[in-house]
Amino acid sequence: MKETLTTISERTGFSITTISRVLSGKSKKYRISEKTSEFILKEAKKCNYSPNIIAQNLRTNKTDTIGVLMPSVANPYFAEMASVIIAEANCRKYTSIVIDSMEDEENQKKNLATLIARKVDGIIAAPCGSDPTLFEEIQKMQIPLVLIDRFFAGSHISYVTTNNYLGGVEGTNMLIRNGHKNIACIQGAKNSMPNKKRVAGYMEALRVAGLQDNAIIVGDEFSIQNGYMETKLLLGRKPRPTAIFSLSNTIGLGALKAIREAGLNIPDDISIISFDNNIYMDYLTPPISRMGQPVEEMAKLAVRLLMECIESKRNLCTQLELSPELISRDSVKNISSI
Amino acid sequence: MKETLTTISERTGFSITTISRVLSGKSKKYRISEKTSEFILKEAKKCNYSPNIIAQNLRTNKTDTIGVLMPSVANPYFAEMASVIIAEANCRKYTSIVIDSMEDEENQKKNLATLIARKVDGIIAAPCGSDPTLFEEIQKMQIPLVLIDRFFAGSHISYVTTNNYLGGVEGTNMLIRNGHKNIACIQGAKNSMPNKKRVAGYMEALRVAGLQDNAIIVGDEFSIQNGYMETKLLLGRKPRPTAIFSLSNTIGLGALKAIREAGLNIPDDISIISFDNNIYMDYLTPPISRMGQPVEEMAKLAVRLLMECIESKRNLCTQLELSPELISRDSVKNISSI
DNA sequence: CTAATCCGCACAATCGTTTGAGCAAAAATA
DNA sequence: TATTTTTGCTCAAACGATTGTGCGGATTAG
Numbered sequence: 001m002k003e004t005l006t007t008i009s010e011r012t013g014f015s016i017t018t019i020s021r022v023l024s025g026k027s028k029k030y031r032i033s034e035k036t037s038e039f040i041l042k043e044a045k046k047c048n049y050s051p052n053i054i055a056q057n058l059r060t061n062k063t064d065t066i067g068v069l070m071p072s073v074a075n076p077y078f079a080e081m082a083s084v085i086i087a088e089a090n091c092r093k094y095t096s097i098v099i100d101s102m103e104d105e106e107n108q109k110k111n112l113a114t115l116i117a118r119k120v121d122g123i124i125a126a127p128c129g130s131d132p133t134l135f136e137e138i139q140k141m142q143i144p145l146v147l148i149d150r151f152f153a154g155s156h157i158s159y160v161t162t163n164n165y166l167g168g169v170e171g172t173n174m175l176i177r178n179g180h181k182n183i184a185c186i187q188g189a190k191n192s193m194p195n196k197k198r199v200a201g202y203m204e205a206l207r208v209a210g211l212q213d214n215a216i217i218v219g220d221e222f223s224i225q226n227g228y229m230e231t232k233l234l235l236g237r238k239p240r241p242t243a244i245f246s247l248s249n250t251i252g253l254g255a256l257k258a259i260r261e262a263g264l265n266i267p268d269d270i271s272i273i274s275f276d277n278n279i280y281m282d283y284l285t286p287p288i289s290r291m292g293q294p295v296e297e298m299a300k301l302a303v304r305l306l307m308e309c310i311e312s313k314r315n316l317c318t319q320l321e322l323s324p325e326l327i328s329r330d331s332v333k334n335i336s337s338i
Numbered sequence: 339m340k341e342t343l344t345t346i347s348e349r350t351g352f353s354i355t356t357i358s359r360v361l362s363g364k365s366k367k368y369r370i371s372e373k374t375s376e377f378i379l380k381e382a383k384k385c386n387y388s389p390n391i392i393a394q395n396l397r398t399n400k401t402d403t404i405g406v407l408m409p410s411v412a413n414p415y416f417a418e419m420a421s422v423i424i425a426e427a428n429c430r431k432y433t434s435i436v437i438d439s440m441e442d443e444e445n446q447k448k449n450l451a452t453l454i455a456r457k458v459d460g461i462i463a464a465p466c467g468s469d470p471t472l473f474e475e476i477q478k479m480q481i482p483l484v485l486i487d488r489f490f491a492g493s494h495i496s497y498v499t500t501n502n503y504l505g506g507v508e509g510t511n512m513l514i515r516n517g518h519k520n521i522a523c524i525q526g527a528k529n530s531m532p533n534k535k536r537v538a539g540y541m542e543a544l545r546v547a548g549l550q551d552n553a554i555i556v557g558d559e560f561s562i563q564n565g566y567m568e569t570k571l572l573l574g575r576k577p578r579p580t581a582i583f584s585l586s587n588t589i590g591l592g593a594l595k596a597i598r599e600a601g602l603n604i605p606d607d608i609s610i611i612s613f614d615n616n617i618y619m620d621y622l623t624p625p626i627s628r629m630g631q632p633v634e635e636m637a638k639l640a641v642r643l644l645m646e647c648i649e650s651k652r653n654l655c656t657q658l659e660l661s662p663e664l665i666s667r668d669s670v671k672n673i674s675s676i
Numbered sequence: 677c678t679a680a681t682c683c684g685c686a687c688a689a690t691c692g693t694t695t696g697a698g699c700a701a702a703a704a705t706a
Numbered sequence: 707t708a709t710t711t712t713t714g715c716t717c718a719a720a721c722g723a724t725t726g727t728g729c730g731g732a733t734t735a736g
Contacts, residue, residue, distance in 0.1 A: 005723065006722075016722090017686060017724085020723065021724090021725090030685085032684070050455050052722050052723065053455050053457065054457055054722080054723090055396055055721070056724080058723075059724050060723085063392070073417070082411070083417070087438060090449075098420075099433075113388075114433060119391065119392055253617065253618060256621045257620070279562070280616075283591055343692065352715080352716090354692090355694085362693095362694085368695095368714085368715085370715075371715090392691085392692080393693040395721095396722070397721055398693080
């Protein structure tokens with residue numbers, strides 16, 4: 001039998017109001033006597049009462065729920081991100097609803113509508129596509145919103161992301177320092193901000209080194225398939241690039257497959273550096289050098305930002321860029337001595 | 339301005355009841371005229387009405403939401419599982435709430451309570467611990483429940499899992515076929531059913547081959563750390579095992595690290611086969627042989643089972659075991675010729 | 677001894693839906 | 707024309723909580 005305020009009220013003789021106030025810890029505020037208070041608490045415990053959250057939500061217009069929109073949970077990078085967000089939100093008594101747009105704007109729109117209809121208290125989103133209007137509308141509806149990883153230029157929406165430009169520069173520089181002059185870059189979703197910035201960083205590093213004419217930018221998707229295909233094509237070029245900069249972990253995996261199939265050796269025949277830090281990269285042969293993004297930190301910050309928005313009941317506009325970290329392993333060969 | 343049935347009612351002059359019936363597609367059933375119907379629909383579209391789901395939930399006692407309890411979303415195996423469940427539920431108009439027990443029974447209890455309080459329509463759970471009472475209580479509350487991956491012996495709760503016993507047998511046999519007689523097994527959470535079954539399969543295969551006295555079973559956690567530590571210890575044994583059977587992908591990664599640190603070569607110095615099928619295993623050197631679990635199929639089946647329970651409003655007791663698949667790569671050496 | 681204050685609690689409206697029952701007018705039947 | 711049936715819609719009660727206001731009685735102040 002499901003207990004409600006009404007059943008307890010009938011059983012104890014106190015009004016629903018009183019029961020509610022006691023059980024929500026407002027006895028003092030509404031001057032309920034100690035005796036009554038304890039009595040009701042004991043009774044509630046005895047019958048194992050737990051409030052109907054749906055009813056609370058309806059009445060208070062608060063759900064203690066946040067929406068988490070990811071572009072592809074299949075990507076370990078976003079899977080980890082979602083996982084940290086869930087845990088972090090949970091610490092703060094928030095429940096998470098995770099949705100996956102699968103990099104499809106239609107899905108994204110539908111799913112966001114679902115979140116809003118479900119009256120989430122706030123949304124953390126890694127958007128897909130390059131159209132900010134959907135998110136600006138959300139902002140206008142006064143729904144707390146924090147973007148993560150991806151964001152829109154010139155928009156007044158809070159976000160936390162990696163300094164992808166810096167990542168692009170440093171990754172490329174690392175290859176240049178090792179004597180590489182013929183560096184190909186395999187990019188992901190072209191219209192996503194992180195991708196644009198990484199590519200810009202790559203170009204800038206080449207430019208500074210006077211290598212801008214050697215730039216090779218290929219690819220269009222953050223997927224294994226894309227990394228595989230583009231690498232196949234790259235390996236057929238003459239002259240063959242001496243190094244590949246893969247702009248995501250998935251692309252990197254695809255590249256590795258292509259390189260292996262070509263019977264080439266890393267780093268002797270070709271060097272590679274990838275974006276993202278996945279633990280298994282250390283177990284590959286050789287371990288892969290990479291630009292790690294501070295996923296955990298970003299996720300935690302995003303939750304924190306969102307909480308601040310929710311509590312202050314207004315959308316702040318805090319835009320954060322965290323530095324990536326170069327993790328140097330053995331997939332880059334120094335060819336400057338040649 | 340937020341539109342509700344009331345505002346539309348006031349604006350059009352029709353009663354809330356009529357509006358509600360039209361908008362929920364019950365015009366025929368309740369004999370609302372075509373004209374009225376269309377008028378209301380148009381009006382609703384114009385003002386961009388969307389129903390308050392919370393109010394619907396409260397009234398109908400249905401939330402179109404399922405709870406997904408995972409023991410560790412950090413584990414790629416469960417991350418993929420969660421991802422497929424979310425997508426599959428989404429196809430059927432269900433929203434998922436994912437929670438992570440982090441292999442902690444206290445968390446599990448609290449999180450399950452949250453799910454129930456939020457009135458999810460059903461739960462898909464990969465439980466941690468070995469105590470079924472929590473789940474049997476859920477079953478008694480008439481909440482549709484399907485276990486996935488892990489289950490409890492002798493319990494009448496639906497589940498879908500891999501035939502882990504078979505996986506244990508076949509994995510071990512594969513090593514035996516290749517001439518290995520000294521096979522160590524690194525297990526995960528001892529009280530989880532999949533682990534028990536895998537170990538039982540391992541033992542049985544050894545027994546059939548007359549090798550039961552050579553059995554070495556170590557470890558106690560599905561984690562990289564555990565795989566790493568136990569492998570370190572195994573490598574110090576004399577005689578050193580010629581093969582390792584790792585009972586999860588995480589354990590496998592840890593084992594690889596230890597083997598590499600010891601300066602040993604796979605498969606020349608030691609053979610290894612792991613449970614779980616992660617794409618990156620093909621990119622390791624050498625690619626790792628493994629017992630793949632049909633994660634996607636299991637997840638889809640679990641959702642389907644759950645939906646059937648929800649629709650039939652009773653907990654069926656369907657218990658399914660899907661066969662694992664041996665994925666043969668290059669991490670096992672045939673030493674029978676020696 | 678009267679007026680003001682405080683204590684302890686209850687009334688009733690509200691959140692936005694859904695739904696069984698009912699009611700007047702129109703249409704069909706007798 | 708009188709009766710029945712059908713049509714087209716509305717009433718009002720839920721669902722289970724929260725919350726501003728109010729109301730008697732006890733206590734204190736004047």
